[in-house]
Amino acid sequence: MSTVKALILDPTTSEVTLRNIPKPTPATGEVLIRVRAIALNPVDGLFIAHPIATSDRVIGLDFAGVVEGAASDLETSTDKRTQTGARVAGFLQGACSGNFRPGAFAEYITAPYDLIWSVPDDMPLENASAVSMCGLTAAQGVFYRMGLPAPFADTASATSSQQAEPINVLVYGSSSSLGQYAAQMVNMAEKTSGRKIRLIGAASRAKHAFLSAAPFNYDVLVDYRDADWPEQVRKATEGAGVQYAVDSIAEGNTPALVESTLSEDGKFVTFVPHSPDDYDASKLRIQPVYGAVWEGLGEMVTFRPGMVFPADLKARAFAASFFDYLGSGGVKVVPNPIRLMPGGLENVVADGLALVSHAKVSQRKVQDRTEEYMRPISGEKIVYTIA
Numbered sequence: 001m002s003t004v005k006a007l008i009l010d011p012t013t014s015e016v017t018l019r020n021i022p023k024p025t026p027a028t029g030e031v032l033i034r035v036r037a038i039a040l041n042p043v044d045g046l047f048i049a050h051p052i053a054t055s056d057r058v059i060g061l062d063f064a065g066v067v068e069g070a071a072s073d074l075e076t077s078t079d080k081r082t083q084t085g086a087r088v089a090g091f092l093q094g095a096c097s098g099n100f101r102p103g104a105f106a107e108y109i110t111a112p113y114d115l116i117w118s119v120p121d122d123m124p125l126e127n128a129s130a131v132s133m134c135g136l137t138a139a140q141g142v143f144y145r146m147g148l149p150a151p152f153a154d155t156a157s158a159t160s161s162q163q164a165e166p167i168n169v170l171v172y173g174s175s176s177s178l179g180q181y182a183a184q185m186v187n188m189a190e191k192t193s194g195r196k197i198r199l200i201g202a203a204s205r206a207k208h209a210f211l212s213a214a215p216f217n218y219d220v221l222v223d224y225r226d227a228d229w230p231e232q233v234r235k236a237t238e239g240a241g242v243q244y245a246v247d248s249i250a251e252g253n254t255p256a257l258v259e260s261t262l263s264e265d266g267k268f269v270t271f272v273p274h275s276p277d278d279y280d281a282s283k284l285r286i287q288p289v290y291g292a293v294w295e296g297l298g299e300m301v302t303f304r305p306g307m308v309f310p311a312d313l314k315a316r317a318f319a320a321s322f323f324d325y326l327g328s329g330g331v332k333v334v335p336n337p338i339r340l341m342p343g344g345l346e347n348v349v350a351d352g353l354a355l356v357s358h359a360k361v362s363q364r365k366v367q368d369r370t371e372e373y374m375r376p377i378s379g380e381k382i383v384y385t386i387a
């Protein structure tokens with residue numbers, strides 16, 4: 001039997017080791033992918049430290065690679081993602097589910113062909129690996145949950161080009177991976193609707209120049225470390241308040257502060273489930289809409305204790321249109337800046353996961369390591385090339 005190397009979590013000990021596993025075989029509708037690059041996310045570390053997997057599991061979400069084969073039902077498919085040699089990217093769920101579903105940190109994986117995207121020729125696979133999971137999360141928040149108009153899917157049109165006043169949209173945590181993609185989605189909504197959007201961001205001051213430029217194009221930036229940042233945001237809206245907000249961080253009382261900037265009929269989304277220790281949700285005028293990216297996979301997901309997402313075919317169809325759009329000619333979304341790490345799968349635990357491993361992005365541990373590549377991360381994705 002042919003075997004491949006993969007990073008496997010033992011959920012009883014939280015240990016991750018590099019092991020040989022059988023080479024996977026694509027099921028109906030799936031392709032076999034030789035993984036060439038992987039990118040790390042905070043949830044990778046979270047569900048290793050606090051496993052919800054109940055059996056040994058390949059870890060990891062984001063990947064990019066090259067198609068090496070397809071299930072027999074795809075033999076006559078002309079979709080370029082099913083063709084041998086196609087350069088593709090996507091994400092799997094791995095250890096972030098109670099259900100048995102292998103992850104992406106392996107030499108070979110399988111994935112449904114319509115939940116991966118065709119990587120443009122001029123985009124290196126390392127950069128492409130940084131897009132899928134956070135890109136889809138941001139698209140779900142901006143288009144699917146808040147209803148801003150998407151260039152690729154039938155979303156409720158929340159804007160009317162007849163109205164002259166700009167729409168105010170806040171992205172809190174603008175320099176985070178999610179925040180960087182959310183801003184690009186908001187720019188797409190502006191282009192799609194033809195209605196001016198005033199894009200307001202909250203990020204550390206050092207990131208303001210980066211975020212003012214393309215592809216983010218913020219109109220107004222505040223520093224979330226200023227105690228009066230919500231007041232600064234309200235002023236920027238000339239008293240109207242923010243109609244749409246994305247809280248990319250949702251830690252401590254950030255959702256309560258974001259909510260305080262909203263107009264009367266404002267909407268906002270978060271991506272971290274509410275903890276009663278953080279703020280009293282019953283005191284909020286407007287409740288955040290929480291969503292998990294896994295819904296886009298269209299499979300039943302047992303997530304945190306008491307949280308089960310039923311298979312959601314509408315969310316899957318949205319994800320499929322988003323990935324189809326990403327691969328439909330030219331660069332549609334600019335990947336986060338990447339930090340290319342030395343080594344491959346064998347270095348992920350000691351180096352990469354050490355950099356992203358803390359559960360809260362606001363409380364990342366400062367490493368006592370002295371190598372340049374182990375400096376704290378901010379606004380970058382940790383990426384490995386898989387030889």
Ligand SMILES: NC(=O)c1ccc[n+]([C@@H]2O[C@H](COP(=O)([O-])OP(=O)(O)OC[C@H]3O[C@@H](n4cnc5c(N)ncnc54)[C@H](OP(=O)(O)O)[C@@H]3O)[C@@H](O)[C@H]2O)c1
Nearest residue numbers: 042137173175176177178203204271291292293362378379
């Ligand atoms: N529900 C879902 O499906 C889903 C999907 C993806 C991610 N998530 C969650 O979303 C969160 C963000 O993920 P990510 O990958 O985007 O994180 P990330 O890129 O690692 O975000 C780190 C950035 O957050 C900023 N930051 C830290 N504390 C902040 C604070 N208190 N206020 C504002 N900005 C702050 C820092 O920027 P500065 O340098 O400007 O300080 C840092 O660059 C994580 O908790 C992740 O688990 C959920």
